[in-house]
Amino acid sequence: MLALQFDFASGGVRAYFGYADKPNFPARYNIAPTQAIPVVCRDGQGTRRFRLMRWGLLPPFVKDPKRFPTLINARSEAVLEKPSFRHAMRRRRCLIPADGFYEWTGAKGKKRPFHLRPREPRLIAFAGLYETWQDPAGGEIDTVTILTCEANRTVAALHDRMPVVIEPEQFEAWLDVEGVSAEEALAILGPAADDLFEAVEMHPKINDSRKDEPGIQEPLQLSLL
DNA sequence: CCAGACGTTGTT
DNA sequence: GTCTGG
DNA sequence: CCAGACGTTGTT
DNA sequence: GTCTGG
Numbered sequence: 001m002l003a004l005q006f007d008f009a010s011g012g013v014r015a016y017f018g019y020a021d022k023p024n025f026p027a028r029y030n031i032a033p034t035q036a037i038p039v040v041c042r043d044g045q046g047t048r049r050f051r052l053m054r055w056g057l058l059p060p061f062v063k064d065p066k067r068f069p070t071l072i073n074a075r076s077e078a079v080l081e082k083p084s085f086r087h088a089m090r091r092r093r094c095l096i097p098a099d100g101f102y103e104w105t106g107a108k109g110k111k112r113p114f115h116l117r118p119r120e121p122r123l124i125a126f127a128g129l130y131e132t133w134q135d136p137a138g139g140e141i142d143t144v145t146i147l148t149c150e151a152n153r154t155v156a157a158l159h160d161r162m163p164v165v166i167e168p169e170q171f172e173a174w175l176d177v178e179g180v181s182a183e184e185a186l187a188i189l190g191p192a193a194d195d196l197f198e199a200v201e202m203h204p205k206i207n208d209s210r211k212d213e214p215g216i217q218e219p220l221q222l223s224l225l
Numbered sequence: 226c227c228a229g230a231c232g233t234t235g236t237t
Numbered sequence: 238g239t240c241t242g243g
Numbered sequence: 244c245c246a247g248a249c250g251t252t253g254t255t
Numbered sequence: 256g257t258c259t260g261g
Contacts, residue, residue: 035243060256068232070244072233083230083257084232085232108246208245
């Protein structure tokens with residue numbers, strides 16, 4: 001799940017990611033896999049663009065998406081070998097704007113959600129791969145997945161994996177599939193600094209993806225008052 | 226050769 | 238246990 | 244990712 | 256489309 005409360009048309013966000021568009025994407029508090037998420041990628045001219053893509057990559061060779069898993073994550077260590085990701089790693093790298101991510105502990109039915117958010121408020125960019133999938137009728141769907149890596153110290157308390165964060169100095173190298181090989185791009189990927197994120201336990205109401213409204217993203221402590 | 230897979234996370 | 242919907 | 248369903252026949 | 260297993 002993701003929460004995104006940015007104004008993607010505002011100058012600050014556009015300047016950080018370097019896209020020319022002024023998109024109108026509403027504040028979201030609980031984005032689930034298979035839903036549309038904002039993505040920053042390069043177009044044919046090399047210009048950075050804001051795009052909405054289905055979260056859950058479909059490789060071009062898939063015939064029936066119903067009989068294919070929802071690929072919301074890709075292990076960065078393995079992307080060069082996996083048929084589902086290899087082409088995208090060479091030709092379709094992208095950034096996913098975020099303000100953090102969720103991890104869970106606990107058993108099914110009583111999951112305790114934690115929001116991992118920047119210790120100091122700032123924008124985050126996750127490393128992503130995308131593919132354009134063609135349905136049998138000829139329609140095109142842009143689909144995207146988020147790369148993961150070994151957890152850093154902070155995240156390891158909850159899980160052994162975390163999304164790959166790309167810092168602005170590496171945006172161009174990550175996005176430049178013409179000038180930077182997949183092997184070189186792979187070398188950029190790794191766990192974020194241990195002090196980038198802090199874990200804040202959330203109210204379990206965030207677990208219900210049918211709810212997407214202000215207040216759903218509420219720290220557990222506040223809700224007990 | 227053809228048929229079938231092609232993936233991750235978390236949990237045990 | 239496994240699949241689907243969000 | 245988590246939560247919730249997991250089914251058919253026949254009738255409206 | 257490409258790779259793996261049989």
